[in-house]
Amino acid sequence: MDAKIVNLNELTKVLSVKEQAQEQLLVVMKALGIGKIVRNLKFEKAQGYTLTSLFISLLIMRLWGKTIACATSKHFHGLCAVSKNTLYRALLNARIDWRMLLTKITLRFHAILREHQVNTDEHDTCAILDDTTFQKSGIRIEGVSKVFDHVTHNFIYGMKCLTLALSDGKSCYPIDFSLHREKGKKKDYGLTLKQRKEQFKEKRNAKNPDYARKAECDESKLEMARRMLCHAVGHGINFKYVLADSWFTCESLIQAVRELCGGSVHYIGLAKMNPKLRYQTSKSKRPQNINELIARYNAQLHAIAENTSANTFSSM
Template sequence: MSKITNIPSEIRNFFSEKRRSIVMDTFTRLLEGLNLDTRSLGGLKRENCQLTNLQVFQILLLLPFFAIKGFSHYDGSVLCRMFGGKKDILYSYLSQDNVNWRNVVYRITNWLLTKVTVRQDHKKSLLPTVLIADDTDLPKTGMHMESIGKIFSHVHQKCILGYKALMLCWSDGRTQFMLDFSLHGEKGKVDGKEQGLTSEQRNGRYERKRDEKCHIAKRKEEYFMSKGVKLLDMVKNAIRNKIPFDYLLVDSWFTCT
């Protein structure tokens, strides 16, 4: 494939007129309509990669639509045969520190909302549009992960190894979009066992040096932030991005003093 070939156009050429479904045709037009620039996706391309960052990003979006369950299944798949490369191009792309994923997600969501809010079923609906916030446990079994630690699980009523995830989505009662998410940890209350781990366990975790001004470093600063405080920040960000909503739906504990 040519380095300057646009992937959606290439997909359209790959399928013959008889085989091309309406769904695929619509999806490729959707990808083209997102109009994401290379700067917001980490620049033009990375060294030793035959694909641009925009092309790799488009492959990532296509994976579930081709029933590719994960990066490890990319090799040998129809997408791999079409566009080349190995699974490493996907892993290395997502390991970049200079992509503002919050901005990318909001740009996609805003574009999708413009398509949803003009529909007659949305305009005639008596249901309110809402932001929905919720938190959940992300249990893990290995220690070689960045900032991994013990968290208190209200589901299991005990401390488990993992992360806490806080998520914000938008819904009109028919359609739902993810807007934002953050990962959180708990410092713990025992001196010498921060995050419920021994010093040996903490030293054995994955660590990576980053530019303090990069987007990933900024997100890491949220790690020990209160989820209530972070939720307020998320809602303000949704307002700045002109997301329309009537109510914010949360669990009752979010409103505690």
């Protein structure tokens, strides 16, 4: 995945001069209170570079689409003086709870919006669920399986990334994510016995966040979607709607969404256009398929339009 500065219109002016980028990013990091968040979550390093400085270095590399190896070997305009091993160790730190870090940053971002009285439409705040395919070239990478890519309609080696994003009408940003692999029909992840044995494996401490992350790889994406929504609401991240495509639209997820915040959260999703599936609505005596529902609601809209037209003429 390539991140290019030309596609980040709002940051183009700030980052157009690479030598000034570190100063600008420090201002952003200070406003978000990254250092305080890291300390409060109690996974700060005991010695060496602080995690805050390492996060800034990683952010600079991502914005300019540079790999860690490339940026550290050339010191990247003097902005990255740390070694690649230092950055790799930070990313592999089993004690860093990336989910809570992202949650705390989101809460701080909301606080900044309130402090500066930025007008966002709270009635249209929407949580968005979507999954993306990450293709990998190395089969020995932990968690890699054969997954179906809905874009190319082919099976590839990689992972599925389930992302929960939040849109407030002015900005859209991720607030949670999980990585998944697919077992396949034969329950072998699309890999041979030799390939499964050669994959990277590590014994993890159940008390560390990476233990739960690894377990999530085999969880249902629908179950993880429900957990992520509950996690967001439980930490004060509120929304009025949950938006998802037809793959997520099912009774269990809709019911889970309607149970959030005492029933104040609604679900918006594309229904599966399979005529064999039937849906029970509050205004229908029996379950109806998609064609019957469309015909019924078209008739209702036609009746409303006729009544509106009749009332308009009677008042003239």
